[in-house]
Amino acid sequence: MKHLSIVTGALLASVALTSVAQAQTTLSMWYHGAGNEGEAKVLNQIITDFNASQADWTVELQSFPQAAYNDSVVAGALAGNLPDILDVDGPVMPNWAWAGYMQPLQIDETKIANFLPGPKGMWDGKLYSIGLWDAAVALVTRKSTLEELGLRTPTLAEPWSLEEFNGAMAAAKASGKYEYALDLGMAWTGEWYPYAFSPFLQSFGGDMVDRSSYKTAEGALNGDAAMAFGNWWQGLFTQGYAQATQDPADRDNGFGAGKYAFSWNGNWAALGALKAFDDTVFLPAPNFGAGAKIGAASWQFGVSAKSAHPDGASAFIEFALQDKYLADFANTTGLIPATATAAAMTENYKDGGPLSVFYGMTEANALVRPVTPGYVVESKVFEKALADIANGADVAGTLDAATDEINADIEKNAGYGH
Numbered sequence: 001m002k003h004l005s006i007v008t009g010a011l012l013a014s015v016a017l018t019s020v021a022q023a024q025t026t027l028s029m030w031y032h033g034a035g036n037e038g039e040a041k042v043l044n045q046i047i048t049d050f051n052a053s054q055a056d057w058t059v060e061l062q063s064f065p066q067a068a069y070n071d072s073v074v075a076g077a078l079a080g081n082l083p084d085i086l087d088v089d090g091p092v093m094p095n096w097a098w099a100g101y102m103q104p105l106q107i108d109e110t111k112i113a114n115f116l117p118g119p120k121g122m123w124d125g126k127l128y129s130i131g132l133w134d135a136a137v138a139l140v141t142r143k144s145t146l147e148e149l150g151l152r153t154p155t156l157a158e159p160w161s162l163e164e165f166n167g168a169m170a171a172a173k174a175s176g177k178y179e180y181a182l183d184l185g186m187a188w189t190g191e192w193y194p195y196a197f198s199p200f201l202q203s204f205g206g207d208m209v210d211r212s213s214y215k216t217a218e219g220a221l222n223g224d225a226a227m228a229f230g231n232w233w234q235g236l237f238t239q240g241y242a243q244a245t246q247d248p249a250d251r252d253n254g255f256g257a258g259k260y261a262f263s264w265n266g267n268w269a270a271l272g273a274l275k276a277f278d279d280t281v282f283l284p285a286p287n288f289g290a291g292a293k294i295g296a297a298s299w300q301f302g303v304s305a306k307s308a309h310p311d312g313a314s315a316f317i318e319f320a321l322q323d324k325y326l327a328d329f330a331n332t333t334g335l336i337p338a339t340a341t342a343a344a345m346t347e348n349y350k351d352g353g354p355l356s357v358f359y360g361m362t363e364a365n366a367l368v369r370p371v372t373p374g375y376v377v378e379s380k381v382f383e384k385a386l387a388d389i390a391n392g393a394d395v396a397g398t399l400d401a402a403t404d405e406i407n408a409d410i411e412k413n414a415g416y417g418h
Helices: 002-023 037-053 066-079 090-098 143-148 162-175 192-204 224-238 248-253 267-276 310-320 323-333 356-365 375-390 395-412
Strands: 025-031 057-063 085-089 120-123 126-130 137-142 180-183 260-266 280-283 294-296 299-304 366-368
Touching (some): 025 310, 085 310, 090 126, 137 267, 162 180
């Protein structure tokens, strides 16, 4: 009888486990980070922990190369086979929400009350996506370079003015020590342009589109402030401060090799810069007249409009918002954790940490790219205009043409719902 009861108990336990497994509903998830081992390791840990934490849902991950990811989502939407959980680049989200690819999140928004603004994906007054990190760009240089060139060290409270920035470029060129005063990252294309360079335009007082209505670029991209920006931008190249075309190897290693006095680069490259020079410093964005600005909003998680289980998909995303996971991503990738409490759990972003300055820059100066479905077109038009101006195109004509192209797209799409 004793043996029978043991066997019966084992059978009952087996049946219970089987019923739990059967009760779990599979949630599919697409992610842009195929090939990024660090990101994949953290995300897979979150998925493993979530699947083990409850009996209702099990998340299954499919990863795509970043270059092909957005096209895969668009194709999936057209074919009607999107996953439950989507990864989405912050500035692209309004287009996907407007196009019907995504639905609002069902999460407790008190859980994100302390998040940096950049990782919060808002559209039409609703939260559609949320990120675990953000990114920031700084002017990278060396303390010894500032001293040798006789330059004031700018701070968040007192950034360089336009005059001071131009003076720094001139001093670096005049020193004869560098191939170029400034590495702008011109080897990079695509999203780097609106992310890294539109804040310069915004600091002059212009923008890619008029944010008061999102119905026109007139005045924002071709007004007086934008023209002043365009002339300054072109001047960086005509005066020999920066190069219009750049070898990718110089972008990766040029600062460390001493080819540039300054580099406009993100926190993801900061540890490499610190490794190259122990006196590396990260300076805040200059204020060109309308305040210092840097880009905001990185990759975020959202729920597809076609998901039959938005409650489960939202539950996974809410689970992922724990500080320990934000800290894990930051420690693994170098990106900025979305909360101050998570930052305090990291070596790099805690108070006094080597990258803590980036958290302050994000808090103080970050501006999301235009929050509109039209952004996906506006960003490409902006990229081409800046590349053309850098290569000598007429500033006024180029910005006027870009404005017309953006306005035509907005009109064609009936204002994108604005």
